[in-house]
């Protein structure tokens with residue numbers, strides 16, 4: 001999969017580690033910035049990744065800021081994005097199994113390096129279960145369509 005990773009200044013170092021891990025797991029890592037640890041505005045970087053999910057330019061995104069929350073708020077403004085703020089193994093797993101999450105939002109300030117690495121691996125290897133969960137995602141897509149988003153391809 002093509003996996004874009006972006007952060008703000010607080011997530012800059014975590015981003016570098018995640019990019020390495022994504023490559024080690026056999027995916028194509030794409031660095032969507034920033035290029036240094038200077039203070040930046042998280043909406044700018046969340047938007048780049050979310051827009052790429054919307055257009056299909058990437059398969060999934062990973063966003064890191066201080067808490068993970070600002071990134072998540074921004075990403076979920078974009079059509080077809082299901083961004084989730086995960087904080088442990090279970091939320092990482094369930095966000096894939098039940099929600100088919102396509103953007104993972106992480107906190108640089110609150111999560112340790114080993115936990116982040118485990119969550120990224122879980123999130124990239126866990127499949128969506130479909131079934132009743134697909135019906136629920138279809139309802140989310142319907143709400144998006146009512147608000148101007150195109151219907152996803154079947």
Ligand SMILES: O=C(CO)[C@H](O)[C@H](O)COP(=O)(O)O
Pocket residue numbers: 008010039042065066067068069070071
């Ligand atoms: O967590 C964040 C957004 O959810 C940001 O990383 C945080 O708000 C940045 O704050 P500061 O400019 O004080 O470093």
